[in-house]
Amino acid sequence: MANARTLRELAAPELPQQPLCITFPTLAENISFKLKSGLIHLLPTFHGLSGEEPHKHIQKFDVVCSSMKLPRITEEQIKLRAFPFSLKDAAKDWLYYVPTGSITTWAQLKKKFLKKFFPASQAVSLRKEICSIKQYPGESLYDYWEKFNKLCTRCPQHQISEQLLIQYFYEGLQSSDRSIIDAASGGALANKTPREAWLLIESMAQNSQQFGFCESNPTRRINEVEKPSIQQQLSELIFFVRQLAVGNMHQAKVCGICTNVGHPTDSCPMLQENEAEQVNMAEGVPTPRRPYDPYSNTYNPGWRDHPNFSYGNKPQNAFSNLPPGFQQ
Template sequence: MANDNRTIREIRARNYDEQPLCITYPPLGANANLELKGFFIHNLPKFYGQAGNDPNRHLLEFHMMCEGAILNGVTEDQFKLRAFPFSLLDAAKDWLFYLTPGSISTWKEMKAAFLEKFYPDSRHNRAKKAITTIEQDHGETMYEYWERFKRLVAQCPYHGLSEDDLLVNFYEGLGQEDQRMVNSATGGGLENYSIADAKEIIERLASTTRNYGRSQRGSRNASSMGTSSSSTQNLEQSVNDLTHLVKNMMVNNPNKDGGQGNQVECNYFQGPHMEEACPIMIEEGIGVENVSAMGYGNYNARNPFGGGYYNYDPSGWTRVPCLLLARPPALL
């Protein structure tokens, strides 16, 4: 210090030569020529650091992109450490800038720091538990269940489970009907086959259910729910068919003079239709002339469903046997 002739201003001046980033880039070789092209940077996968982002998928897509771009004479550490910051945006970019300067010098260290931040142990444990406790949902085909299972495994690549454990978890989560289908196809169970053959069998069986639509198969305890759902669908279809039939009768039945008959509101078959087309009138053998006659005098019509008679109303409205309200023709 005694020989330091710098002024205080010079000593306190900022050192702009220091590298502020967390990354210490490995030096390039003498013959290496590394340049990140604009189209490469533009097409890199982007990670925003949001809750719904999958960090493992981002690393996989980044790796695939870099594999086709690394030049001869350039190492993985040299290339990926320079390219990775361009794949981060928003909160993820902020995280990178806040790391301790010079704390990252290899691609392995960068991956570890990235996953520790965006894929902590709590998230990893939840993903692993979802794999080990998975069950086929009610109405879910075997194909949909198999695809969902593979997606969960891909989202947790560090699950630590063996291939046979994964297949057992998948099989035990199947509904009863699909378990029986697997047992029938394998002659008793998947344990009699190698892992590769067992996977092939599951893929083949799952593909056969791909075009089934929403299956009536449920989980182990949902078979009765499937039966109830089927009965409800049949009932709804019957009601729709009956409604369609009544509408056709309303539109396609002209009166005896070639014109449209009187449109009336029926309390039994909902919606307006012609008097002579009412199914109850046809069943009881009541013609239009009888309905008209009911409006001209003190005529008491018997209710075909019981409960007394329909009385003529002097105001001009008559209750007729089809449970509808009709104005007598003479008063229209």
């Protein structure tokens, strides 16, 4: 039979369908299970990018699947069938390369997923951020507490005790908030147990969010030099440039009548001469007209002496100025 096949048929690849890496549990008799499109649209998506949080994706996926209650169908069966629909792009490709039949439970699938997209190096990096957390100047106690909790949630396997977590948080506080917490704890936070200290800080953070205030004029130490903010310096620079531009415009103002730069429009000499003529006409004094006045509205006899015109008995010979040797 192999010799009877053509070269084209022999070169054609045969792609047998590979089963998925997940082996679904067998259902009871007379039970059919089918995912509804409404559930698939509610599932969160994970693309496998560096900025995504795999633990948060697992939590969102658990919330959606726990809301689905089907008769005689366990929650684990729902998760195993629905999880591939929550993966996109690189994460979806990873699922296809997992060995066939290597996953039989939801715990195995979750462990392989976190091992791939949350390696040990990322956990070490987040653990370092937790240990070196600092409160920025101007950051409220509530914002600092929220930032600390988000770091701890992103790395559930940080393996840091509650005592050390409180210590890292307390050491990163600004001096003002640290004094307030010490005063609220009766003198020093170290006199509280780790659980009491945690509850006290959490209560104070929530209280600062509900009844927070903004300092209109914060106090400064005596040896602290007041420095203008970058926004203030930028505003002053913009104001100076605008003033400089306006001054240059006033200096280079062009007259609208004679188009000269030396004087503004209201100080034009031609405008002053017209005003003087109007005053003389009102007083009955004849105004001497300049010869060849281009702005005259009536006949101007001065045009008769203009060198560019000829009047009277002057010979009108168009060829009088020709060089010698030319015929008319």
